Amino acid sequence: MTKVIAVVPKSKVKPAISALYKAGALHIIEHKKDETHDIGAPLADSGRVSALLLKIRSIAGSLSLNLPKDGSSEQNQEKGRDLGKIPSLASLENEFGLLEGKVQEVLQKKENLAKAISREENDLFLLECASALKLSRNILTPSENLSLVVGTAKKGVEISPILKKISYDFLLRTSEVKETVVLALIVKMSSKKEFMGALSQVEFQPLDMSGISLKGTIPAALKMKREYLEKLQDNLQAAEKGISGIAKKSFPMLVSANRYLSQEIQRQEAPLLFAATDYAYAVSGYVPTDTYDAVLGSLSKATQGKMLFEKVHTGHDEHLPVQLINPPKVKPFEFFLNLYSLPSYHEKDPSNIIAFTFPILFGFMLGDVGYGLATILLVRWLKKKFGDFPLFSIIFYASLSSIFFGLIFGEYFGFEEIGSFAFPHLISRAHELNELMYIAVGIGFLHINLGLAIGFFNALKHHGLMFAVFEKGSWFILQLGIIVGIVLFSFHLLSGAGLGLFLVLVILVFGVLAVKGEGIKGLVEMPAIFSNMLSYARLMAIGVSSVQLAIVINENALEMFHSGIVGILGGILLMLVGHTINIALGLLGSFLHSLRLHYVEFFSKFFQGGGIPYAPFGQKQKGVYED
Amino acid sequence: MEGIAGGLGFASAAAAIAATAFAAAWAEYKIGTAAVGAMAEKEELFGKGLILTVIPETIVIFGLVIAILILGKL
Known part of the structure; x- marks a missing residue:
């Protein structure tokens, strides 16, 4: 990365921003308002662009359309309108003004x-209530002495006994309309209040019947109403069809305009990131060193040489943005760094090492040829269904490693032998537990020392040899010392007391170096390196648990095979379900534990992290319109 | 090794696993709750939350190693 400050006169800021956006290479450092320099003002059209953008999104919202977000997948780009000349703001405003009017209508x-x-x-x-309760026009006509009450009531309650407690002087009809109990009650005007009180016990809700037209018979009125309602519903359907027609027709237009304007608003508001003086804008940022000349050339051309540039020296502790560059096969493994933390600018990107070590640890845990093949098929299906995610590629490589280790362990869906034929193997996970544990811890020893070696080179590159020896070399000395001591002891070249003295000496040397390199922290962490190595025993533990589960499933299924056709079917079912669960558990466990060994045990030996992702100002995807 | 000594050996192996498994579970429960809480506030903390949550797992691995070593001596 090269840090650059560019100054452009205010008159040339528009073409300069366009060129910057097109180049898509400058990671702009946002200018904060200070005593000497204010931030820039947005370009003249920014208000119009954001108003238009708002209008487009509101149209899309009212048509229930989901506009793809800027920077989303290629597939969505295809939905946009064909490329054409950049439309003027006025024409867009006109177009979408009309559309908005139509949509609102x-x-x-x-x-x-x-x-x-x-x-x-x-x-x-x-x-319908009137019809069900047989209310004629005469009854519905208001009278002086009698009062008619119509309404709904709670289901499953006898109403008349409740009313009879007050008086026998009433006329009650009940019926059911659309699963609701309706009732009509005629009482004397004088006793209405008491009856209403009693009705409250059955959750009575009055219906206002005054709206019913009293002309003609009720059945005729019902028929007319039903016909009218049907007509209205047909009209509503037609209107909905019309709306979805408009939505379908205008979707491509909305998508492309939304994308173009989202990009345009970034350009319009770019000066907010700049420092402003009375006549010029200044912008500072980082450009990848290899594209520096090309970017500056295009900027210079766009502003007719009015833009001035100056390279700025970057301080050693300055946080430069980082961009991970890896070959396509390693690229998916950047996922782990994105999840954890990007490496800082001055340290090595460990993606390529993870791409090598992650599948090894994973395969050691899920080492079964059958399971490896099953997960490969699973990943292929997932890729087809959900598209290409880095996670799927990672599991694909890990599955290849599972097959490789499956061959070493001689495991095929948990079977180590079929009949009298035993699959060839180098080591059996089901029977050689202790050996497997030593190998697992051995892998830990190698992995951790690999981490220390990377740390050593990082330190060597930036702080010199002495510091590297103090900070990371001390760990090698400690391990080497202990190994030499044990070897000498086992060949009887050292007595027990001699070994003790030797180890004290080694720890002393380590202590002095580590305190110089890492401070007191190094000394405190001394036992951690051994516990870290022991932590790799999980490679054996997870693997063995997976094998044992597979063996239990197979044994039970094989037993069932001896008991007739039902037993065979049951056995097959047990194998299918059992191995599916075991694969799911194995995938999850092996993946997480492998990840953990990297994050906790491996990374702590060299990785600092805290890198800022390189996010250049400009287009992440191709424009919608020709430029 | 048979008799009481053998039995005690098996019991110690079981105790090594059981005690460390409980310890790891308890620690993960505490850390996991806090990590999920932090993640609800800030989603980017997933990576860090995951790491912190799985750190105590090593305890049970130590238990397992000890158990295997004990069983090897029986």
Whole structure:
């Protein structure tokens, strides 16, 4: 990365921003307002662009369309309109103004229809109640002495006994409409209040029957109402069809305009990141060193040489943005760093090492040819269904390693032998536990020392040999010392007391070096390196648990095979379900534990992290319109 | 090795696993709750949360190693 400060006169800022955006290479350092320099003001059209963007998104919202977010996948780009000349803001404003008017009109129409339908449905219900309760026009006509009460009540309660407690002087009809109990009660005006009180016990809700037209017979009115309602519903359907037609037709246009304007708003608001003086803007940022000349050339050309540049020296502790560059096969493994933390600018990107070590640890745990093949098939299916995610590629490579270790362990879906034929193997996980544990811890020893070696080179590169020896070399000396001591002791070249003295000496040397390199922390962490190595015993533990489960499944299934056709079917089912669960558990466990060994045991030996991702100002995807 | 000594050996191996498994589980429960809480506030903490949550697992691995070493001596 090269740090650069560019100064451009205000008159040339528009072409300069366009060129910057097109180059997509400058990681801009946002200018904070200070005493000497204010931040820049957005370009003239920013208000119009954001208003238009808002309008487009509101149209999409009211049409229930989901606009793809800027920077989303290629597939969504295809949905956009064909490339054409960049439209003027005025023409876009005009186009979407008209569309908004049209959309509002149809939506209003739909809303009115929906309201009318709800009103008519209510009326229809009242009419149906009147019909069910056999209320004639005479009864519905208000009278002076008698009062008619119509309403709904709770289901499953006898109403008349409740009313009879007050008086026998009433006329009650009940019926059921659309699974609701409706009742009509005629009482004397004078006793209405008491009856109403009693009705509250059955959750009575009055219905207002005054809206019912008293012309014609009720059945005729019912028929008319139903026909009218049907017509309204047809109209509503037509309106909805119209809306979805508009949505379908305008979707490509909305998508491309949304994308173009999202990009345009970034350009319009770019000066907010700049420092401003009365006549010029200054912008500082980082450009990848290899594209420096090309980027500056294009900027210079776009502003007719009015833009001035100056390379700035970067301090050693300055946080430069980082961009991970790896070959396609290693690229998926950057996922682990994105999840954890990007390496800082001055340290090595460990992706390529993880791409090598992660599958090894994973395969050691899930080492079974059958399981490896099954997970490969699973990953292929997932890729087809959900697209290419880094996680799928990682599991693919890990599965290849599972097959490799499966061959070493001689395991095929948990079977080590079929009949009298035993699969060839180098070591059996089901029977040689102790050996497996030593190998696992041995892998830990190698892995941790690999981490220390990377740490050593990182330190060597940036702090010199002495510091590297103090900080990381001390760990090698400690391990080497202990190994030499034990070897001498086992060849009887050292007595027990001699070994003790030798180890004290080694620890003393280590202590002095480590305190110089890492401070007191190094000394405190001395036992941690051994516990870290022991932690790799999990490679054996997870693996053995997976094998044992597979063996239990197979043994039970094979036993079932001896008991007739039902037993065979049951056995097959048990194998299918059992191995599926075991693969799922194995995938999850092996993946997480392998990841953990990297993050905790491996990374702690060299990785500092805290890198800022390189996020250049400019287009992450191709533009919608020709430039 | 048979008799009481053998039995005690098996019991110690079981105790090594059981005690460390409980310890690891208890520690992960505490850390896991806090990590999920932190993640709800800030999603980027997933990586760090995961690491902190799995750190105590080593305890049970130590237990397992000890158990295997004991069983090897029986």
